[in-house]
Amino acid sequence: MIPLVDLRAQYRNLRHELTAAIDEVVNSQVFVNANKVRSFENACSAKFGVENAIGCSSGTSALFLALNACGIGPGDEVIVPAMTFIATAEAVSACGAVPVFADIDPGTYQLDIASAENLITSRAKAIIVVHLYGNCSDMDALTSLCRKRGLALIEDCAQSHLTRYKSKAVGGFGAAAAFSFYPGKNLGAFGDAGMVVTNDAATASTIRKLIDHGRVGKYEHSIIGFNHRMDEIQAAVLLVKLKYLEEWNACRRKIASRYCERFQTRGLKVMRVAAEIECSYHLYVVEVSNRDEVIEAMTAAGIATGIHYPKPLHLQRAYSSQSRNIRLPIAELTSKRLVSLPIFPALTEAEADRICDVFLENSKK
């Protein structure tokens, strides 16, 4: 079976290095938010080109912390794309604010900036841009819209570690950005982990407090925070893997360009990636009109597939009360047509070719 993502192959190659890093933490008996987390934060701020990187317990926590530190709270609206993992909207709800769902662009599958602009009311305080599948929006247009309308821009970088826009890594374009290191992401921990990055020192200092019970001393608490801390073992694992991220993303791009070439010559619709974007291809998605058939045939041939995502957020029961009359035609159509194919650094050329063969034999545009 070719899986959608193969974590075992990566582990096999790095086992000794990872085991040594974990051993070091176990021997130190220091487990939470200490030296390893600081080292990983410093490595990330250098790698992603941001002033401050703050390790935390998950990507969802990172989104919550970014919004909270930007002052998002009850009575506020935050515009989010309807096509994303639900965590993007949940973080808004967790702040007591309301997520307002925008449509996506039919070519890039990223936030439709015109749709977002139409949704701005006097209650709107921020826009969350999700760099979905490792792709990226038109960040010049988006940053200028946010500046013009006085909105905070928050980036959800859970699927876009080292995606670049005009040679600059995502994460530094807005007020703050959230990364997830869930095991299946391009950079994955051995459990849950996340990170907030920001170029603003005051925001960073608030986030550091929010992560650890609002602490300013051992039992001195200046604000009401929570426990969103990162574990030392996760930081140790991530510090090892970070060195390989660039190389792994290059492997993903190579597989993606192989897929794109074969699918486009057959007239299939693949994701548009603008010339100024270096996509990190967290997922490889392609549109078909007969998705159930394709998935069935691929499964029978021993090839795993996925759907990201089968139901846009405005149609989820969790958000039904606030989005009853919303129509987002592109998100609704696209969610019925996209299928995700295996993509991970250790996928061989022969496997990629077999995936293309089976896929092309069974898919209809």
Ligand SMILES: *Cc1c(COP(=O)(O)O)cnc(C)c1O
């Ligand atoms: C994975 C993901 C998250 C959540 O990250 P966790 O670490 O699982 O909490 C948020 N947004 C997007 C787009 C994701 O893919």
